[in-house]
Amino acid sequence: MTTKANSIVKPLSAVGMPAAMDKTLLRFKSLGDSFVQKVLPALIVGFILMLIWELLSSSQGATLPSPSKVVKDTWELIINPFYNNGGTDVGMGWQILASLERVAYGYSLAVIVGISLGVLVGQSTWAMRGLDPIFQILRTVPPLAWLPISLAAFQDSSPSAIFVIFITAIWPIIINTSVGVRNIPEDYRNVAKVLSLNGYEYFTKVMLPAAAPYIFTGLRIGIGLSWLAIVAAEMLIGGVGIGFFIWDAWNASMISDIVLALVYVGVVGFLLDKFIGFISSLVTRGTSN
Structure with missing residues (x-):
């Protein structure tokens, strides 16, 4: 057997x-x-x-220092990114996280407000005629030009930096969302009318899925601009953050530290873009690039 x-x-x-x-x-x-x-x-x-x-x-x-000298000079920063000696004397890991925290707040606000205004402008002809010229004017203002206004308004560096991120990231989100809403195929709108979808159902089942590729294009542009803006803004506002770390290293003539920080900035920016791209591919099932 x-x-x-x-x-x-x-x-x-x-x-x-x-x-x-x-x-x-x-x-x-x-x-x-x-x-x-x-x-x-x-x-x-x-x-x-x-x-x-x-x-x-x-x-x-x-x-300028060679790559081998950069590694030699910054070896302690590389192997110990999370040291904390108090104040602004912290490792690169904490500097990056502080900058990312500001980006998270400013970018999240830009996403919420930007998509909402984009839908309004895309759906309403009157809103487009009234708001689009204003948006086109404001979006040409350089990000750092908003910093003195935000400092005067908030009287604090952290919310001022968050506002700069918000005002920098919001424009591509608004513009791309409105374009996506305006380009919804007429057949989709007709089907929604035949099915008698209410406003909420039309928004969630027709508008958002159809405009998603455009929206995520704006989100990818926005996250890149957010990261650029915070690095530049932190050079002026001070405190813990990768931007101020670069400026402080320049004042101390530590060029190798600046080079290392730029590598971190580039890698983090690349990962942020890939993260939004990954979310985009999940939501749109690979229909957007």
Whole structure:
């Protein structure tokens, strides 16, 4: 009886194992192809740029530190990003988190207000005629130009920085949302009328899904502008934050610290953009880029 059972189990295992191995191999092959196509070119170009930078910085009369010197000078900052000696003497991790906290507040407000105003402008011809010219004028004001006004209004640096982020990020969100709402296919509107959808149902089942690719385009632009704005604003308002860290390092002639901070700024900005892009792909099922 045992021999017969084993003779049945072995063929089944022989059939199942190759199929599982094939799936595993396909997954590894897919990961390998993705690495070669997307990651490897960036690594090669980055290595070449680092090599050129190293050679140029090692030449006589060079004023900027080489990559090897940057790593040597900032090694303690790299390996211990969360030290805290009190005041503004904290690690790069805390500096980044402080900046991200301000971005989170300002950007969240911009998303709520921007989408709401974008829907209003996209739906109403009168709102578009009345508000669009004002939006077009205000959006051309440089972000830092708002800082003195916000400091005068709030009398505090933190809410002033949040306001600068808000006023910087809101314009692409408003504009792209309004364009998305105006471009809803007429067939969708007709179906909504036939089904007698109320305002809430039309908003959640027709308007938002149809305009989502446009909205997320505005959100991706907005998050990038938010990160740019806070780094610049923190140079002026002071306190804990990556922007003030860069300015403080400049005043102390610590160029290597500035270079390291710029690397952190670039990486965080890249990750923020990819995060919004990932959420966009989930919500729109890959229909937006």
